[in-house]
Amino acid sequence: xxxxxxxKNFKKEIKGEVYDDDLTRxxxxxxxxxxxxxxxxxxxxxxxDDVLTTIKFASEHKISLLPRGGxxxxxxxxxxxxxxxxxxxYMTNILEFNExxxxxxxxxxxxxxxxxxxxxPYGLIYAPDEATINRANVGGVVANNSSGSRSLVFGKxxxxxxxxxIALASGKVINLGEITKEEAQKKAEQEDEEGNxxxxxxxxLEKDEKEIIARYPKVMRRVTGYxxxxxxxxxxxxxxxxxxxxxxxxxxxxxxxxxxxxxxxKRSITVVHFKDRLEAISTVGKILEHKPSAVELLDDNVINIxxxxxxxxxxxxxxxxxxxxxxxxxxxxxxxxxLLEKHKKLETDLMKSxxxxxxxxxxxxxxxxxxxxxxxxxxxxxxxxxxxxxxxxPFIEDLCIPIxxxxxxVDRVLEFCHNLDTKVSLYAHASVGxxxxxxxLNLRLQEDIDKMRKISEFALxxxxxxxxxxxxxxxxxxxxxxxxxxxxxxxxxxxxxxxKTAFDPHGLMNPGKIVDPYPMDTNLRxxxxxxxxEVSTLYHYRKEEGFSTLINMCNGVGVCHRxxxxxxxxxxxxxxxxxxxxxxxxxxxxxxxxxxxxEGDLTNEExxxxxxxxxxxxxxxxxxxSNVDVAKLKSEVLQKKYDKKGYGIREFxxxxxxxxxxxxxxxxxxxxxxxxxxxxxxxxLEKVAKIDAxxxxxxxxxxxxxxxxxxxxxxxxxxxxxxxxxxxxxYHEPEIGKAAIGFLDKLGYKVILVNTGGSxxxxxxxxxxxxxxxxxxxxxxKLQPYMDREIPxxxxxxxxxxxxxxxxxxxxxxxxxxxxxxxxxxxxxxFVSDLVTSGKVKNKFKSTLKHHxxxxxxxxxxxxxxxxxxxxxxxxxxxxxxxxxxxxxxxxAFGFEKEHYDLSKKIYDIELxxxxxxxxxxxxxxxxGFSCRHQLRDFSDKEIKHWIEVLS
Numbered sequence: 039x040x041x042x043x044x045x046k047n048f049k050k051e052i053k054g055e056v057y058d059d060d061l062t063r064x065x066x067x068x069x070x071x072x073x074x075x076x077x078x079x080x081x082x083x084x085x086x087d088d089v090l091t092t093i094k095f096a097s098e099h100k101i102s103l104l105p106r107g108g109x110x111x112x113x114x115x116x117x118x119x120x121x122x123x124x125x126x127x128y129m130t131n132i133l134e135f136n137e138x139x140x141x142x143x144x145x146x147x148x149x150x151x152x153x154x155x156x157x158x159p160y161g162l163i164y165a166p167d168e169a170t171i172n173r174a175n176v177g178g179v180v181a182n183n184s185s186g187s188r189s190l191v192f193g194k195x196x197x198x199x200x201x202x203x204i205a206l207a208s209g210k211v212i213n214l215g216e217i218t219k220e221e222a223q224k225k226a227e228q229e230d231e232e233g234n235x236x237x238x239x240x241x242x243l244e245k246d247e248k249e250i251i252a253r254y255p256k257v258m259r260r261v262t263g264y265x266x267x268x269x270x271x272x273x274x275x276x277x278x279x280x281x282x283x284x285x286x287x288x289x290x291x292x293x294x295x296x297x298x299x300x301x302x303x304k305r306s307i308t309v310v311h312f313k314d315r316l317e318a319i320s321t322v323g324k325i326l327e328h329k330p331s332a333v334e335l336l337d338d339n340v341i342n343i344x345x346x347x348x349x350x351x352x353x354x355x356x357x358x359x360x361x362x363x364x365x366x367x368x369x370x371x372x373x374x375x376x377l378l379e380k381h382k383k384l385e386t387d388l389m390k391s392x393x394x395x396x397x398x399x400x401x402x403x404x405x406x407x408x409x410x411x412x413x414x415x416x417x418x419x420x421x422x423x424x425x426x427x428x429x430x431x432p433f434i435e436d437l438c439i440p441i442x443x444x445x446x447x448v449d450r451v452l453e454f455c456h457n458l459d460t461k462v463s464l465y466a467h468a469s470v471g472x473x474x475x476x477x478x479l480n481l482r483l484q485e486d487i488d489k490m491r492k493i494s495e496f497a498l499x500x501x502x503x504x505x506x507x508x509x510x511x512x513x514x515x516x517x518x519x520x521x522x523x524x525x526x527x528x529x530x531x532x533x534x535x536x537x538k539t540a541f542d543p544h545g546l547m548n549p550g551k552i553v554d555p556y557p558m559d560t561n562l563r564x565x566x567x568x569x570x571x572e573v574s575t576l577y578h579y580r581k582e583e584g585f586s587t588l589i590n591m592c593n594g595v596g597v598c599h600r601x602x603x604x605x606x607x608x609x610x611x612x613x614x615x616x617x618x619x620x621x622x623x624x625x626x627x628x629x630x631x632x633x634x635x636x637e638g639d640l641t642n643e644e645x646x647x648x649x650x651x652x653x654x655x656x657x658x659x660x661x662x663x664s665n666v667d668v669a670k671l672k673s674e675v676l677q678k679k680y681d682k683k684g685y686g687i688r689e690f691x692x693x694x695x696x697x698x699x700x701x702x703x704x705x706x707x708x709x710x711x712x713x714x715x716x717x718x719x720x721x722x723l724e725k726v727a728k729i730d731a732x733x734x735x736x737x738x739x740x741x742x743x744x745x746x747x748x749x750x751x752x753x754x755x756x757x758x759x760x761x762x763x764x765x766x767x768x769y770h771e772p773e774i775g776k777a778a779i780g781f782l783d784k785l786g787y788k789v790i791l792v793n794t795g796g797s798x799x800x801x802x803x804x805x806x807x808x809x810x811x812x813x814x815x816x817x818x819x820k821l822q823p824y825m826d827r828e829i830p831x832x833x834x835x836x837x838x839x840x841x842x843x844x845x846x847x848x849x850x851x852x853x854x855x856x857x858x859x860x861x862x863x864x865x866x867x868x869f870v871s872d873l874v875t876s877g878k879v880k881n882k883f884k885s886t887l888k889h890h891x892x893x894x895x896x897x898x899x900x901x902x903x904x905x906x907x908x909x910x911x912x913x914x915x916x917x918x919x920x921x922x923x924x925x926x927x928x929x930x931a932f933g934f935e936k937e938h939y940d941l942s943k944k945i946y947d948i949e950l951x952x953x954x955x956x957x958x959x960x961x962x963x964x965x966x967g968f969s970c971r972h973q974l975r976d977f978s979d980k981e982i983k984h985w986i987e988v989l990s
Contacts, residue, residue: 107175113515146177419663676805895967
């Protein structure tokens with residue numbers, strides 16, 4: 039450990055953040071790989087000065103350094119017993135852009151997709167298209183020499199690096215870029231660190247150029263070791279190419295100058311379906327004759343999961359029949375006529391040779407086009423979403439085999455694994471011979487750890503035999519560095535060591551990778567000695583198969599690290615803090631149940647800190663490919679906290695919010711509403727219950743929906759539906775309930791309003807699971823007469839629907855009744871959508887608006903998506919748009935809490951305000967959630983309604 043006073047002095051010098059606590063260090067001890075190493079310290083630099091201060095501190099005290107971005111490494115490059123430098127929070131700027139010359143200079147923490155978003159209006163992109171493009175940092179893309187599906191056309195990161203500014207382990211800053219051999223010779227005469235780097239490289243090339251030419255693989259996807267082959271056979275020298283693929287083992291990247299290319303004008307895909315995967319693999323060569331931009335393989339393992347996983351099942355309609363594999367074949371072209379011709383030629387060729395059985399074709403403006411690519415990008419997460427301890431493990435997934443040998447290689451690896459009684463899944467870049475083969479192993483068993491080593495050694499021998507590349511795009515890291523000496527031989531391996539020493543004399547830069555590697559079967563996240571504490575729970579976790587199983591579903595691929603798009607994860611987008619991401623929270627939970635944090639009872643302060651900012655939006659339940667429902671896990675943890683430590687006044691208000699709504703609405707509402715908006719009340723409430731004084735509590739209605747219904751509602755309709763009287767509709771916004779009843783009545787239904795006392799959503803989201811479970815019997819008692827008669831129970835409020843359809847059934851002990859409840863409730867959007875799509879409604883709905891702007895609740899998006907409401911508004915007179923935004927930031931009680939108000943506002947400002955503020959004056963926003971409507975009224979000048987209020 040670093041001495042306390044030394045660390046204290048260092049922290050004073052850093053403008054960013056420095057963490058030495060167990061929680062943060064533990065969260066950074068893993069990435070998307072199978073490895074885990076606890077760092078000594080985590081530094082989040084604010085600027086270049088912070089980086090250099092950290093490097094000099096590490097150099098002075100001989101502590102190793104590990105530069106890190108999005109932490110999406112699959113080979114363990116971004117874990118180590120080092121000071122971790124996380125660039126992803128602050129060092130994300132575009133420093134310089136030259137449209138005419140097609141280059142950009144950026145800081146290393148910039149997310150790749152955000153760079154491309156900036157470039158899109160100029161018709162340009164930064165070319166590598168790695169699957170993690172929406173969270174991978176550009177510095178990591180270069181340091182890993184990443185590529186992606188379209189590397190046939192786009193190449194690798196090394197092909198687009200122009201210059202790089204780096205800091206050596208000593209703190210010396212140098213710039214690397216194109217240089218002539220004569221200029222390099224002059225540099226080599228310098229009596230300093232920079233001169234020694236040039237001198238060493240020149241000596242290596244003069245002595246071993248022939249060996250480099252002979253031993254380096256000739257396949258395009260080669261990222262094993264250092265890129266010495268970029269300096270032989272008369273190639274233009276670019277010293278920046280030594281940094282690309284070096285995995286942070288040579289220096290720290292400070293900024294990068296990158297080459298840009300033109301966006302393809304038009305794209306199309308043909309999805310070729312095969313009955314088995316070996317037929318698909320053997321067809322790749324024939325497809326390549328047609329010069330596609332990409333050929334991607336998904337096998338039946340990925341396909342079957344995609345068809346059932348909540349994150350992808352709604353976008354997998356392009357899959358026809360029951361294929362053993364599909365090949366996604368993409369073409370670039372000037373126009374769609376050209377692309378259609380390419381498709382027809384491909385289809386005709388394949389049909390003549392009896393290859394494949396279906397060939398659906400999609401252009402880039404077809405919705406299915408994006409769906410196909412999204413399923414492909416989710417491939418890794420889908421494979422890892424299996425709930426068993428045995429999972430598809432990455433360690434031989436990155437080998438590149440020449441296409442002519444690919445079928446034979448795959449066949450031999452599958453046979454070897456079969457002989458070890460090990461199943462295999464595979465997917466990815468068939469076009470360039472990089473099939474991500476993943477043996478399914480349980481790394482908690484020593485037997486399977488031994489199998490992993492055997493399979494890796496077998497694959498290494500085969501890649502040497504076929505003259506392929508040991509690493510094709512995911513790098514060497516902890517998985518494959520051990521094989522580099524055998525792959526290249528002693529001469530080149532010793533050259534690597536010389537180069538490493540020239541850059542990093544004391545071995546401080548990301549040790550254990552490329553040279554002097556750690557054994558590939560050590561430092562495992564789990565391992566044979568991994569143990570977990572048994573935790574008693576209130577949820578049954580029937581679908582997830584256990585509390586710990588749900589936690590361990592997180593594999594670290596980091597979809598939750600997107601900085602834009604989707605809903606997940608609102609608090610990460612607002613804070614850019616690893617701790618406040620879904621991955622960070624899952625890591626904190628895993629550390630707790632494995633005994634690394636607290637005493638295993640889930641009440642330690644570190645875990646509470648990690649979960650505190652979770653807004654329980656449930657987006658991780660579906661947008662995370664592994665469906666890690668952190669909201670559910672958080673509720674369980676909060677219940678443990680209340681059991682041990684009790685709760686305060688604010689929690690008292692939450693527990694009894696339904697009773698308060700019942701008794702404060704109606705006759706008292708006028709007085710109550712007048713009081714709750716006064717400053718003295720709000721200040722008092724803030725002091726007593728920590729409800730932020732800048733908020734006004736929801737107003738209470740002059741009458742309840744139940745009262746109005748009993749007094750006013752009459753109908754001659756016979757066909758019955760139940761309308762669930764949630765707390766918000768009943769006591770705060772009965773006008774929405776009235777509109778819903780009137781709408782359903784006009785559709786020919788007799789509406790039966792049932793008041794169960796609410797869905798208990800506030801109790802569930804705030805961790806009072808035991809009370810919610812107790813109330814579930816009352817809910818069943820009230821609804822059972824109608825459920826027995828199979829009368830649908832319609833729910834207006836999305837949070838109430840998710841409680842009744844998802845949470846309460848898993849709290850109930852009676853599994854049979856839980857299934858009945860789950861199958862009986864239906865959102866009002868789904869109910870009306872089904873009527874429309876089935877043709878039961880003949881005439882289009884009328885509206886009081888000409889244009890409809892719709893904002894969906896997070897739970898709505900998580901549980902069933904926005905398709906139902908889209909179907910409805912396709913059947914409404916006028917136009918509509920569904921806002922492509924994330925969470926509004928209110929999240930029930932979260933946005934009212936004093937300690938969370940500012941973050942709630944920041945989430946709104948990031949997600950909704952940029953869109954809402956551009957709407958024309960007088961626009962009406964149709965928000966489906968009670969919390970969303972409140973937040974929009976607080977922070978926008980638009981009229982806010984529920985969509986049911988404007989239809990007739």
